[in-house]
Amino acid sequence: MLCQALRRFGKKMVRKHPLELPVAETAPARSLSTLDLVVLGVGNTLGVSVYILAGEVARDQSGPSLMICILVAGLTSVLAGLCYGEISARIPHSGSAYLYSYVTVGELWAFISGWFLIITTFAHMGLSLVTKTLTLVKVLVLGFVIISGFLKGDLHNWKLTEDDYIKAGLNDTSSMGLLGSGGFVPFGFQGILRGSVTCVFAFTGFNIIVTRVELAQNPKCSIPKSIMISLFICFLVHFGVSAALTLMVPYYQLQPGSTLPEAFLHIGWVPAYHFVSFGFFCSLFTKVFGNMFPIRQQVYMMAKDGLLFPVLARIQTGTYMPILATMIIFIVATIMTFFLGFTDLLELRSVGALLVFTLLAFIVLILRNEAQVQEENEGNEADVQEENRPAAESLTLQTLFFPGNPTPTALSGWVVSVCSSLLALLLTLLCLVLARWPVLLSGDPVWITVVVLLLLLITGITGVIWRQPQSSSPIHFKVPGLPLLPLLSIFLNIYLMMQMTAGTWALLARSLKPTSLRAKTIDLELSRASTYLV
Known part of the structure; x- marks a missing residue:
């Protein structure tokens, strides 16, 4: 009895959602070009974070090496963007990591990714002239900041010493940050890593592009291209902006919570302060009036699928909007803003984004080696179950490294799924060990042996995935260098997450409490209207 209950519960955790083709009468008109999508992605990504994030990270975490943090965070986001590009080319349906998870790896991971997206998604809707105008204004203002920083900045601010710190303390009555060791990297390698985690938030807005797949003129080509151009x-x-800010103002003189326009007050350029403040308020305007739509849409989709309380999917008559979901989101966002500090919010959103990026890389590994593309399986659930049964073929050591079929089979797809899961576990263990890198540098033979063994296991399992046949479906974009680039993405994401403070993980665990609640009540739910693939 208990075994049957556990088996039934396990099937519900991994069941998949079928893709539904849009009905011709209700399908939206495909009117968005690649340029429209790029404007949407850039406008959503270059939000208020660019005006606040740089000063916050430079003061306490990185100093002038903020540019390196941006480079690391940008690399992480580009790898995730590559994964988004291939998945959107294979699954050309409007959605997000939530939908992609639901149709590939099952309900449990769909719920987790959807919940993380609710935490991290603060985007704006808008393909109108107003949005394009505000995006242009923001880019022009930030371009002015960059040029001004190089004209009015001082290279000496990248090589500050203790004498400069003492002199600044005598002339500045406001509170100053820590000096660290001075120079370009005042807080060391650890500071760069901590700053990189926070800077990931600066690139989290590009995923709004994949929510417009069904509006794009040529989604399989324009979605991947617009993602990479936007990033x-x-x-x-x-x-x-990072270079300009650290050139204009010594990092330890940046005030907590200060915005980018205040840097121009430091150099005595008041007209520029007002001009940049105008760009800041343009960004604030687009965020305040637009950030409710994607979160509301995410909650509605999850509630409609039964992963959140069904009452959140109720549509108000006349407005055709989930009013209750909108009100609850607004209340929760207000409470989080009131009780959490700015740095806590940044780190919370960043770690949620990194977890979603990790899941996307995992999905790419699964999709590339699946026996049959998901969207081709619609309406034939029995055939899919029969084909995906790995018992039909024998698994030997030879088939691991020398598979007999040039195209993916059910067995090769199963092997890749298992190996990818093992790699995710091994990479997590490796990152946990590498988090103790000062011990490794000391030459401790125990930790060095552990690292070598983990690297050997990771290399061997990667070789198994590399030898498996890949899908030859003709799509416009594929992640190059598979499986290395997705695995590099997983490694970077997990390693950056290891730099988070215990407080951030505690906040994340607290936000995931609804997961356990849904797990306890899932067996009591009535059958749903939609069908699922087991």
């Missing part, structure tokens, strides 16, 4: 533009802007 490249945002990286250049963030990198330039």
Whole structure:
């Protein structure tokens, strides 16, 4: 009896959601070009974070090496963008990591990724002239900041010493931050890692592009292209703003909670302060009036699928909006803003984004080696179950490294799924050990042996995945260098997450309490209207 209950519960955790083709009468018009999607991605990513994040990270975590933090965070986001690009090309349906998880790896991971997206998604809707105008204003203002920083900045601020710190303390009556060791990297390698985690938040807005797949003119081509172009533009802007800020103001003189316009007050350029403040308020305007739509849509989708309380999916007559879900989101967001500090909110959103990025890389490994593309399986659940049964083929050591079929089979897909799960576990253990890198540098033979063994296991399992046949489906974009790039993405994401403070993990654990509640009540739910793939 208990075994049957556990088996039934396990099936519910891994069941998949079928993709539904849009009905011709209700399908939205495909009107968005690649340029429209790029504007949407850039406008959503370059939000208020670019005006506040740089000063917060430079003061306490990285100093002038903030540019390196932006580079690491940008690399992490680019790898995630590559994964988003291939998944959106294979599954051309409007959604997010929640939908991609639901149709590939099952209900449990869909709930987790959806909950993380609710925490981390603060995006704005808008494809109107107003949005394009505000995006142009923000880019122009930030371009002015970059040029001004190089004109009015001082390279000496990248090589500050203790004498400069003492002199600044005599002339500055406001509170100053820590000096650290001075120079370009005042807080060491650890400071760069901590700053990189926080800077991931600066790139989390690009995922709004995948929510517009069904509006794109050529989604299989334009979605991956617009993601990469948006990330490249945002990286250049963030990198330039970071350099300009640290050139204009010594990092220890940046005030807690100060915004980018205040840097111009430090150099006595008041007109520029007002001009940059205008760009800041443009960003604030687009966020305040637009950030409710994607979160509300995410909650509605999860409630409709039964992963959140069904009452959150109720549509108000006349407005056609989930009013109750909107009100609850607004209340929760207000409470979080009131009780949590700015740094806590940044880290909470960053760790949620990193977890979603990790799941995306895992999904790419699964999709590339699946026996049959998910969207081709619609409406034939029995055939899918029969085909995906690995018992039909024999598993030997030879088939691991020399599979007999040139195309993916049920067995090869099962092997990749198991190996990918093992790699995720081994990479987590490796990152836990590498988090003690000062001990490794001391030459402790025990830790060095552990690292070597983990690297050997990771290399061997990676070789198994590499030898498995991959899908030859003709799509416009594929992640290059599979399985190395997805595994590099998983490693970077997990290693950066290891730099989070215990307080951030406690906040994240507290936010995931509804998971246990849903697990306790899932067996009591009535059958749903939609069908699922077991």
